[in-house]
Amino acid sequence: MTAATGTATAKPAGASARPGTFRLFANNRLAALGLAVLAAIVILALLAPVLPLDDPAVTDPANRLLPPGTAGHILGTDHLGRDILSRLFWGTRVSLAVGFSATLIAAFFGSLIGLVAGYVGGRTDSILMRSIDMLMAFPYILLALGIVAVLGPGLLNALYAIAVVNIPFFARNIRGVTRGLAHREFVDAARLSGKSHAGVLFTEVTPNVLPVIVITMSSTVGWMILETAGLSFLGLGVQPPQADLGSMLGEGRKLLFNAPFVSIIPGVTIFAIVMSINLVGDGIRDVLDPRLRSGALARPSARTRVDRREAPPMPSESSGTALDLVDLKTEFRVGSSVYRAVGGVSLDLKDKECLGLVGESGSGKSVTAMSVLGLVATPPGAIVGGRVMVDGEDLLEVSDEALRRLRGGRISMIFQDPLSTLHPLFTVGDQIAEAIRSHHPVGHAEAWKRAVDLLELVRIPNARQRAGSYPHELSGGMRQRVCIAMALANDSGIMIADEPTTALDVTVQAQVLRLLDDLRKEKGAAVLFITHDFGVVSEICDRVAVMYAGRIVELGTTEDVLSRPAHPYTRKLIDCVPILGDPERRLDAIDGLPPSVARLPPGCAFADRCPQVREDCRSGDIALTATGGRSVRCLYPLVETVE
Amino acid sequence: MGAYILKRLLALIPILIGLTIIVFLMIALIPGGTAVAILGPLASAESVAKLNAELGLDQPLPQQYLHWLGNLLHGDLGRSYSLKRPVVDEIFERFSATAILAGTSLVLCSIFGLLAGIVSAVRQFGWTDRIVTFVVLIGISTPSFWLGLLLIMLFAVAWPIFPPSGMYLAYGGGGILDLLNHLVLPAVTLAVVATGVIARLTRTAMLEVLRQDYIRTARAKGLTEGRVIYRHAFKSALVTVIPLIGVQAGLVIGGAVYIETVFQWPGIGRMLVGAISTRDILLVQGGVLLLAVTYVLINLIADIIQTLLDPRLKS
Numbered sequence A: 001m002t003a004a005t006g007t008a009t010a011k012p013a014g015a016s017a018r019p020g021t022f023r024l025f026a027n028n029r030l031a032a033l034g035l036a037v038l039a040a041i042v043i044l045a046l047l048a049p050v051l052p053l054d055d056p057a058v059t060d061p062a063n064r065l066l067p068p069g070t071a072g073h074i075l076g077t078d079h080l081g082r083d084i085l086s087r088l089f090w091g092t093r094v095s096l097a098v099g100f101s102a103t104l105i106a107a108f109f110g111s112l113i114g115l116v117a118g119y120v121g122g123r124t125d126s127i128l129m130r131s132i133d134m135l136m137a138f139p140y141i142l143l144a145l146g147i148v149a150v151l152g153p154g155l156l157n158a159l160y161a162i163a164v165v166n167i168p169f170f171a172r173n174i175r176g177v178t179r180g181l182a183h184r185e186f187v188d189a190a191r192l193s194g195k196s197h198a199g200v201l202f203t204e205v206t207p208n209v210l211p212v213i214v215i216t217m218s219s220t221v222g223w224m225i226l227e228t229a230g231l232s233f234l235g236l237g238v239q240p241p242q243a244d245l246g247s248m249l250g251e252g253r254k255l256l257f258n259a260p261f262v263s264i265i266p267g268v269t270i271f272a273i274v275m276s277i278n279l280v281g282d283g284i285r286d287v288l289d290p291r292l293r294s295g296a297l298a299r300p301s302a303r304t305r306v307d308r309r310e311a312p313p314m315p316s317e318s319s320g321t322a323l324d325l326v327d328l329k330t331e332f333r334v335g336s337s338v339y340r341a342v343g344g345v346s347l348d349l350k351d352k353e354c355l356g357l358v359g360e361s362g363s364g365k366s367v368t369a370m371s372v373l374g375l376v377a378t379p380p381g382a383i384v385g386g387r388v389m390v391d392g393e394d395l396l397e398v399s400d401e402a403l404r405r406l407r408g409g410r411i412s413m414i415f416q417d418p419l420s421t422l423h424p425l426f427t428v429g430d431q432i433a434e435a436i437r438s439h440h441p442v443g444h445a446e447a448w449k450r451a452v453d454l455l456e457l458v459r460i461p462n463a464r465q466r467a468g469s470y471p472h473e474l475s476g477g478m479r480q481r482v483c484i485a486m487a488l489a490n491d492s493g494i495m496i497a498d499e500p501t502t503a504l505d506v507t508v509q510a511q512v513l514r515l516l517d518d519l520r521k522e523k524g525a526a527v528l529f530i531t532h533d534f535g536v537v538s539e540i541c542d543r544v545a546v547m548y549a550g551r552i553v554e555l556g557t558t559e560d561v562l563s564r565p566a567h568p569y570t571r572k573l574i575d576c577v578p579i580l581g582d583p584e585r586r587l588d589a590i591d592g593l594p595p596s597v598a599r600l601p602p603g604c605a606f607a608d609r610c611p612q613v614r615e616d617c618r619s620g621d622i623a624l625t626a627t628g629g630r631s632v633r634c635l636y637p638l639v640e641t642v643e
Numbered sequence B: 001m002g003a004y005i006l007k008r009l010l011a012l013i014p015i016l017i018g019l020t021i022i023v024f025l026m027i028a029l030i031p032g033g034t035a036v037a038i039l040g041p042l043a044s045a046e047s048v049a050k051l052n053a054e055l056g057l058d059q060p061l062p063q064q065y066l067h068w069l070g071n072l073l074h075g076d077l078g079r080s081y082s083l084k085r086p087v088v089d090e091i092f093e094r095f096s097a098t099a100i101l102a103g104t105s106l107v108l109c110s111i112f113g114l115l116a117g118i119v120s121a122v123r124q125f126g127w128t129d130r131i132v133t134f135v136v137l138i139g140i141s142t143p144s145f146w147l148g149l150l151l152i153m154l155f156a157v158a159w160p161i162f163p164p165s166g167m168y169l170a171y172g173g174g175g176i177l178d179l180l181n182h183l184v185l186p187a188v189t190l191a192v193v194a195t196g197v198i199a200r201l202t203r204t205a206m207l208e209v210l211r212q213d214y215i216r217t218a219r220a221k222g223l224t225e226g227r228v229i230y231r232h233a234f235k236s237a238l239v240t241v242i243p244l245i246g247v248q249a250g251l252v253i254g255g256a257v258y259i260e261t262v263f264q265w266p267g268i269g270r271m272l273v274g275a276i277s278t279r280d281i282l283l284v285q286g287g288v289l290l291l292a293v294t295y296v297l298i299n300l301i302a303d304i305i306q307t308l309l310d311p312r313l314k315s
């Protein structure tokens, strides 16, 4: 069964009827088609008594097995001479009635069990859910057969059996959501206001659980119609002379060789019903399941899409520059909004230098770093302008294979959280060896040996044994050393480190930072070091660039910028550094929030938070003015940058 | 690992006890109780009363259950009144037929379900994905018993390349090739629904994995996209999907009831249908119990494979 709806989140009462829900559903053409077919079938079945149909039970031995198209019997007759069209209408009525009734019964009792178990919790919960688990230990058709065996064959008994075996799906899904809701504020508030438990359960909790009930119903009703038809097909459901689609199919089976149409007609009908229900069900799920709507399940492509409207001219190759970003622009497109995460960043990383890129979260510094190797997820990301120059080549233009060779080869990356960035199912040695083997034609043994050497290089004790460890068996600091080892595996000339120490304990931070600094000097690699922490910058960076709202606002040597910040934002950032390794403290130290990169104001993006703001700051675009080794994007810099 | 398997086996005990209780209740709850189950629904009222007294059915249910369980542990599930032979003999004789059919289908649906799911995730929103998604939807919307009939019409009647029924040729058959020849249609039919379900689950699992940070790391290392998908992403998706495949074994085992009937396959499923019609409750009970235990064991194996793949689960 595909009842994986436990993750659907519910919102406080009233929020379930979101605007646009119906429009979303109507936009799904297949779902709309399914709904139309289903509605047509249901209406025809309801109209069966008033339509000019033959009596479905009247036999006419003289006119047995007339083929479809015969006058008076559009769909022909069966082995007793009964009109198949009429039997089809009446049989569909029975099948639909039984399927929907079973769904309602299962939904009612299953939801009740789920609500009570989830809301009450404790012993009640565990007893109820254990019983449900017991039922689920049976293959569910088998359980239905067992129930029919006890009750005896018959339509109602088949209905009960199918309803009972579907109760667990409802109970499980609804319990999961209810548990999540049971201790939310609005539920507590209702309880404090003096409502009884039953009152709270049915007026506060149930409405929020409703979407999950609807999803579960839509994903099980098709099965229930199939299974009841199946029981009738086996002769265990509806009994003659009454017929449903399943029993018609069962009768047709005996005529398989001489009158195949007798079984084809009801089969097609069952298929049409179930298929249309499934289409509608998928449509409902798409609308109600927030994960699908937000596009969270879209698959990122191997490389960020490059969608340049204009490309700046190729810069002349300057010796001594390892990486040259020219007016790089990266956007995220979500629905109709466009987030200009990187709005034209120009930056050059010199050979063997360590360049810090500093900013608050959301400033675009990580996206800048990810854009270099095309690692920004597409969708929703796209690089829309600029160049990324390495060794005279624009990485935005090279072939996929060339880019792959650069990744982890000439340029390597170190990411923030080593627990989520290392693959949990491979040993660390394996992951390092793999990095080596994708760039060098060496065997597994040789690669493994080198991996162990690298682990020794990053000062992991017992490297030989540690290589066989899985990431979860190592400490945070050790894991980040593994990532550094991986980045060093192919002697990259350029390393991009994206907040490599942020996720670590303060004491470990310092060690890892020192290690990184030592190794990059030893290897002579250029490092682009992304951080929000000026404290870290002062320890290892030669130069520093400050980013705000997707653009560089200040650039200069670390010493210079730290001692005489020119941009008011830089000043603020530096002012609130001191507490080592405590990001929270720093973030709220600057009043206000950065502007949304979806709606950037004209003029200076920092204007709303700037103590020095003046009238003309808000009027036009402000250029990054370079003087000497120093650049600043401000009309009224705090210090004279001319030397 | 040994300790882990032992732990899992111990955890199985309460589930098996629960199973036996539910299966035991089948006879306890039918009108007339055990005596009717033993003698059949056509037995006279006096002989039922007499047997009831003999068996001591005035005892409370828990004691009756323990008595029944004792017999079960000695391999005694009673005698089938309609077949006039011990239930255990009958179900074990038929078990291999069901195991061959369901086992083959389970293998087929795992392979094709995983493949379809991966392809569809990798080509998300592309034409391949749309086609696979639509075919999968058709697959899970088609009644398997009807699909069986269609396949018989097509491949056994209109274009006779496979036999329409049975497990071996009635005369002179019995070799492995003969078995395979008879197996193709029923095994494929039985696999269709589960294939669809597994494809859907795999697609979702792959899409979730492909967004993980460690996939970005794999790309940043310079791995080829093939390696990223088939080694890094697939292994993680497999860890999620394998226990779900275990759950789908329930669809296959249950579906065998229809398919064995349609193709006249001499397994437990077909036996059950007959036994329900003749109200041979002891036979139904035995068959249901054996298949349910098989299902539980398949799920256990799936969990163990998952643990072998995911070192985090061992602790």
Ligand code: SF4
Binding pocket: A567, A568, A569, A604, A605, A606, A607, A610, A611, A612, A613, A614, A617, A622, A633, A634, A635, A636, A637
């Ligand atoms: S341009 Fe004006 S508003 Fe912007 S930082 Fe400079 S002084 Fe402040």
